[in-house]
Amino acid sequence: MAHVSDLIESDIEQYLKNHEHKSLLRFITCGSVDDGKSTLIGRLLYESKMLFEDQLAAVESDSKKFGTQGENIDFALLVDGLAAEREQGITIDVAYRFFSTDRRKFIVADTPGHEQYTRNMVTGASTADVAILMVDARKGILTQTRRHSYLTSLIGIRHIVVAINKMDLVDYSEQTFNQIVENYRSFAKQIGVEDITVIPMSAFKGDNITEPSPNMPWYHGTTLMGYLETVEIDDERRQHTPFRMPVQWVNRPNLDFRGFSGQLASGTIKPGDKVRVLPSGKESTVARLVTYDGDLEQAVAGQSITITLNDEIDISRGDLLVEATEPAAVAKQFETTIIWMHEEPLLPGRTYLMKVGTKTVSATITDIKYQVNVNTMEHMAAKKLELNGIGVCTVSLDQSIAFDPYKENQDTGGYILIDRLSNYTVGAGLLNFALRRSQNITMQHVDVDKTARSGQKHQKPCIVWLTGLSGAGKSTIANLVEKKLFAMGQHTYLLDGDNVRHGLNKDLGFTDEDRVENIRRISEVAKLMVDAGLIVISAFISPFRSERDMARNMVDDGEFIEVYINTPLDVAEQRDVKGLYKKARRGELKNFTGIDSPYETPEKAECTLDTTSMTPEECADMVIDYMRERGYI
Incomplete structure (x- = not known):
């Protein structure tokens, strides 16, 4: 006779085994503020019996504390975990919750309704199979309803449930429901949304959540839970698309094994299949599909595996393994x-x-x-x-x-x-x-390259990038640096901010967008001059670190020397040779760096020159000394 504990253990093992093989549906709730998203998720957790007794007791206590009438539970408190959210009665962050039924497992993301938290909504939607778009029956289709509908369609969520909530507050009116449905379907046509399921409900009362509501006998469609348990999951669809696997890791534990590890993004793969490596385009056939638990006869989308090939091919992290007959x-x-x-x-x-x-x-x-x-x-x-x-x-x-x-x-x-x-x-x-x-457009091979050009000139080509406020002394120092290098027999070219704006960049103004484009063009020109074997001296305010970093990354390591002309704003303003600061102070010159446009000081400059304690001649000599010590000249 079997022992009672053995029977219990057997039941637990069977339950876990059944749970392991359930499909997983990811969905989000989205919409406008205070339309019941968190309440709906709380209700789903409650109805699926995923709450412990102490959790339920705490929510019942909090419901009374935060003003819920009568014996009703405020299910939103199960999800709105941040103190700020509970105090304001809104959702700020993306809250993820897990629950399951006899048929499926679920991960739900409760996303914010406020417009300023749209990015949080996008984060929650990025992995979802279904979007539940909440609509307050009293308010109908709002701006955020349209915004979130467009975003879900843009991100590629194929299934949208329009949950017309708070029907209890409009006396379960069929006319109100039909009017909202008509308005939404009209908008959905504009954005190309076709797979729409509309459900009238009350998350607070439980109408049409897990059981058909007796309060809306005119509605004959599915309940929300019935829909979530039966809708097609995108993971299943991904298995019928061409094979793709981004290589995450080249697995080489010893000289006898070389595999390529990653998660199948789509399709299926089995030993003997012909694959192509992109972007190189080389091809081979699959030898083995290796996992921790042993080799597989076939792998499908969503599985993490290591693939070995029958040919030695150069493959690196970031490459894409694809189906040879249907490549990317x-x-x-x-x-x-x-x-x-x-x-x-x-x-x-x-x-x-x-x-x-x-x-x-x-x-x-x-x-x-x-x-x-x-x-x-x-x-x-x-x-x-x-x-x-x-x-x-x-x-x-x-x-x-x-x-x-x-x-x-x-x-x-x-x-x-x-x-x-x-x-x-x-x-x-x-x-x-x-x-x-x-x-x-492809790069044309040339026989005379940068090495040959710089060798002919007996110098190491580079960009000497002078940055600082207007009036800091950039042009003066840059001119001295070039004169000294020229006198030493070096081959140079000076790019000055004002001079370039007379020709190449004469179409650009001084907005942030134009400043970025100004430096991008200069960086491209400087890169070409470095390729010609020249020492390029540039004198630009170049206020943004991002653009200076972009210029640095355009050339090889060691070919960019950032020189920060460290002149305080008050000193630069006192000099004001061109009278620009006075115009900026009077409001006649907009977007002037240091006044109404920011200057971001360098964080990794190779040279920093203090013009309050050094003469321009001394500053130029310091730059020359730096270049000489490091073999540029």
């Missing part, structure tokens, strides 16, 4: 849609890091074609993207990458932008298509 495209210039997620605006010409799958490259936003007004879907001209702005842009990379259009494969067509200096994630983007010129 390779390019370095794209049209892209960007959702900007940082307080500092996106400026064309500025360089960022782009992370696509496991590959990180340098990316420059070359142009903003237009910004989307998410309320009207209007395309508006824009010179920059502010926080939460959505724009269609062109982007240029420093090297080619393998990709699929985002609409075809979110894993190989989506990316994030990272600020080079702070390492913050500043934007999320979708690759729409490669620009034709990306394939048509």
